[in-house]
Amino acid sequence: MHISEGVLSPPVLIAGGVLAVAGVTAGLKQTETDQIPKVAVLSSAFFVASLIHVPVGPTSMHLVLNGITGLLLGWAAFPAIFVGLALQAILFQFGGLTTLGVNTFNMAFPAVLCFYLFSPLLRRENRSWNVTAGVASGVLAILMSALLIGLSLVFTGQSFLRVAQIAVVAHTPIMVVEGILTGFCVLFLKKVKPELLVPSSSRRRDTS
Amino acid sequence: MPASETIEGTAHLNFEEFSQGDSLLHQADPRIKVIMAAAFAGTVAMNQSFKVLLASLVVASVLIALARLERQEVSRRLFVVNGFVALLWLILPFTFPGSPLFSLGPLTATHEGVRYTAAITLRTNAIILATIALLGTSSVFQLIHALRHLRIPIKLVQIFFFCYRYISVIEQEYHRLHNAMRVRCFRPRTSIHTYKSYAYLVGMLLIKSYEHSQRVYQAMLCRGFRGEYPVYRHFHLQRRDLLYLATMGIILAGLVVLGNVG
Incomplete structure (x- = not known):
């Protein structure tokens, strides 16, 4: 899911950086101080997800979980994903410093989009709507991220078209897996701890 | 479980193997x-x-x-x-x-x-x-501290601190839950059952770490935490x-x- 250091052209890197800074700023603005632990926990979960490998046919793939991050956090998905990616870049050199902006935008923008499209469905007391919301955000988040990664590559150079196509196609299995997984996960959270599904950016404290 | 298979993951991941040294x-x-x-x-x-x-x-x-x-x-x-x-x-x-x-x-x-x-x-x-x-x-804590000096917003610095702190907590929790599944003969395959089990694992992971973080945060507030980390070095x-x-x-x-x- 990460684009590594040294590949993208300067305009793409700069555009990604500007968009990511805007998203992170918006996310931070909407995060109340008492919501910070929740954002941070999702951020670490996003980090750990990349260490969880699930079998897909003969190989295995690691989870991404940006769909559920979006559903749970709203705009705060931007800072959460930014921090997760920054730590991955520093600790394992996955992704990179200069691509941090592009990578953050590619994964966090779909997350926020899923939040707007599907989180209203989560509030309904109807299991099939809830599952639909989960599956749809799992699938759409990965699909959008893959397309954005492809676009970043193609904007860098037309000759990347083949690489971009391969990157998008390579994401199909994990797209299906994340869809199924997010659907079940949403049902589980709805049953066990529904208050977690209220996004941090839409909740206001009613007691002081 | 076959004897040849070991239960991995009890060892703590070392993310900062390069941070020790005196160069x-x-x-x-x-x-x-x-x-x-x-x-x-x-x-x-x-x-x-x-x-x-x-x-x-x-x-x-x-x-x-x-x-x-x-x-x-x-x-x-x-x-x-x-x-x-x-x-x-x-x-x-x-x-x-x-x-x-x-x-x-x-x-x-x-x-x-x-x-x-x-x-x-x-x-x-x-x-x-x-x-x-x-x-x-x-070390990552030094880097985050450095970011604070470089005028990164305090909320982002806090997310960095908590996130880095909880990575090892979540990681250990993941291995605990995963091992619990394995001793109950869970075998990961390409099947709905596998994905469902992993979904519940992720859900449980989120809930446990969320509750953990809430307890820690409340304890910090009780001890006068106001968003700034006192540093002695x-x-x-x-x-x-x-x-x-x-x-x-x-x-x-x-x-x-x-x-x-x-």
Whole structure:
């Protein structure tokens, strides 16, 4: 899911950086101080997800979980994903410093989009709507991220078209897996701890 | 469970294996190192000139040598990163327009394509080596502390701190839950049952860590936490740190000039 250091052209890197800074700023603005632990926990979960490998046919793939991050956090998905990616870049050199902006935008923008499209469905007391919301955000988040990664590559150079196509196609299995997984996960959270599904950016404290 | 299979994951992951040491770079001020890493990565990423990229790879290798890190581990990390670069080598030389170099069946590699891919390879390795040398030689907490000094918003710094703290908590919790599944004969396969089990695992992971974080946060509030972390080991900017910064500035300026001349 990460684009590594040294590949993208300067305009793409700069555009990604500007968009990511805007998203992170918006996310931070909407995060109340008492919501910070929740954002941070999702951020670490996003980090750990990349260490969880699930079998897909003969190989295995690691989870991404940006769909559920979006559903749970709203705009705060931007800072959460930014921090997760920054730590991955520093600790394992996955992704990179200069691509941090592009990578953050590619994964966090779909997350926020899923939040707007599907989180209203989560509030309904109807299991099939809830599952639909989960599956749809799992699938759409990965699909959008893959397309954005492809676009970043193609904007860098037309000759990347083949690489971009391969990157998008390579994401199909994990797209299906994340869809199924997010659907079940949403049902589980709805049953066990529904208050977690209220996004941090839409909740206001009613007691002081 | 067959006896041959071991229950892995009880050992704690060590993310910061490079941060211990007493080399020049280990002793340098983390703030200076963050600035140097960002400036170097930025300059190299913006550059197209072959000569400049070669020169920056040399600079990065000098930095790695100065950091005196374990060679094996550094090469292991380079190897992982170059997996993606290898994929590019399989495709880009053939899709880049230009004068033909050689043909493999229906595919024709171009001079320009090979050159372009080689430039990417140099750029990737130079930035990665410099990142390891400059940022790997500090602990993550030092780096986050440095970010605070560099005027990063306090909320983002807090997310960094909590996130880094909870990574090991969540990771251990994941292994605990995963082992619990395995002793109940869970075998990961490509099946709905597997994905459902993993979904519940992720859900449980989220809930447990959320509750944990809430308890810790409330305990912190009770003890007077107001968003600032009291630090007892402050950074002290020394003359040699400024010297490093100046040297890096001169080198980067040199790289930029080299790029414009050649």
